Amino acid sequence: MDYKIRQDRTPQERKKLTAGRAAYFQLMREGYSNKEVCRIVGINPRTGKVWGNGRNAHKGRSRSAPPVRGAASTGPSRYLRESDGIHIADGLREKASLRPIAAEFGRSPSAIGREVRRNGKLYEAGGAWAYRPHAARGRADGRRPRPKQGKIGRNPELREFVQDHLERRWSPEQISRVLRLRFPDGPEMHVVHGTIYQAPTSRVWDTPAGRLAQLLDRRLITATRPPPGCASRRWEVSPPTT
Structure with missing residues (x-):
């Protein structure tokens, strides 16, 4: 940063603080505190807070800075849009295969097939899939919230097996x-x-602290990584304490 500490501490005109304002934001990005930056630039700490909060105070009125919005993405997103679902439904209604449907709006056939299997409905009598875009969107939105139950928490038999073997000091x-x-x-x-x-973080265990969390927290099972450059050592299970 080439900005020098201003020696003249008298009030400056609005235009004279243009360089100081730019220096303020540059120093804040570099990790300096507001108090230290204001000392370097030569402004009142309250002025620095006004700059940092994006407000221009004038005659007792505050005006918020306009929000910064990124440009809308025109490429394919991670999730299928509602228009994509309508396109899939139209293609399946016309008996088109997944490959040409995917090619029309730049998706992979596997992504289209996965969407139909997960959010469509299979009619067992005819063995055909029916895809309703609005119902499919509702199913997808219903699965999206987090946190979710883990695989161990959803399966009582698996959970009991894991807990039992952890108590036996298995890794x-x-x-x-x-x-x-x-x-x-x-x-x-x-x-x-x-x-x-x-x-232990899945919030599905029987006790408040979590039975599995207690078992792992007792440090019955520890692992040591091999040092860099040593490929012969593998993960090791510490011997049980007596």
Whole structure:
């Protein structure tokens, strides 16, 4: 920052503070406090607060600065728009396949297929999917709020299995592996070890503190990362304390 501390502390004209105002915002972006920036620029701290809050006080009246709005995005967004849903419904009604429907508005066929399966309705008699865009939008909006119950919290059998093996001092990695061996044809019983570590924050455990949270907080299970450049060491489970 090339701005020098102003030596003349007498009131300045409005135009003379143009450089000081620019210096104020630059110093604030660099992490200085409002008090320190005002000392450097040579203004009253109240003036600095007025600048920082985006208000121009004049004759006892305050006017808020206009909100800064980004340019509207014209490219494909993460979520399908309502117009996209109407387009999908029209294409399916005309017996079009997913690939040409997706190509018309720049989406992948897998994204269109996933949208139809998740938010459409399957008529078992004819084996065909019916997609209603407004109903599909309602289903998608209903699933979006957070937080959600985790996979362990939704499955009492899985939750009991995880808690039981944690009490036996098994690590989440060991539990994740044995679940796939014990239930090879039950994907609802398969979880990765990260899911077990995150489960205490899912707000679905029986006790207020969370049974699994208590088990993990006792530090029965700890892991040590290998040092950089050492690929031979793996995650280790600490031996049980006596």
